[in-house]
Amino acid sequence: HPQFCDFVMKWEAFKTENEYLDFTDMLSVSLRDFEAAPGDPSVLFLDESQDLAPLELALARKWAKSMDRLVVAGDDDQALYAFKGADPQTIFAEPPRSETVLSQSYRVPRAVHALANSWIKQLSWRVEKEYLPRDADGFVTPMWSADFGNPRIAIAKTKELIAEDKTVMFLATCSYMLRGTIA
Numbered sequence: 001h002p003q004f005c006d007f008v009m010k011w012e013a014f015k016t017e018n019e020y021l022d023f024t025d026m027l028s029v030s031l032r033d034f035e036a037a038p039g040d041p042s043v044l045f046l047d048e049s050q051d052l053a054p055l056e057l058a059l060a061r062k063w064a065k066s067m068d069r070l071v072v073a074g075d076d077d078q079a080l081y082a083f084k085g086a087d088p089q090t091i092f093a094e095p096p097r098s099e100t101v102l103s104q105s106y107r108v109p110r111a112v113h114a115l116a117n118s119w120i121k122q123l124s125w126r127v128e129k130e131y132l133p134r135d136a137d138g139f140v141t142p143m144w145s146a147d148f149g150n151p152r153i154a155i156a157k158t159k160e161l162i163a164e165d166k167t168v169m170f171l172a173t174c175s176y177m178l179r180g181t182i183a
Helices: 002-018 023-033 054-064 088-092 110-120 152-163 175-182
Strands: 043-046 069-072
Touching (some): 023 054, 054 088
């Protein structure tokens, strides 16, 4: 796309002119120039590894070669950063030397669990795993007529539930979608 190419050229020129590095540059320089992580640690923990972009993963794998242990934690069902190139298959496709699955939720009640499971099973690729709900029924109230720009319907329903001594959780894909509800 021409506008994107124009932006990239201007961004690269700006960085060069001002001797700045962005996050991707820091990763690239580290991958190229540093055989080990700063401080020469013996263990590397990768949390939320399903969201690592290929460059981040390449750097972690390179640095892990000089360490005693690499611990990888992640959940392919919670992959959020495909837009930046993250692909949980790159982490979870190789069988681990040892694996611990945290199979019990202490937050998600049965009704929410059932809806989430029916949705996540539609993915074309995922690692099947046991994941149990907490010991509470809970309920799901879809509010298709509410939206983040006009949260009045959701707020009215929330007030009803609070009056019944219920707890309420709002789930949105981005924090900006909750600004009106919070306000």
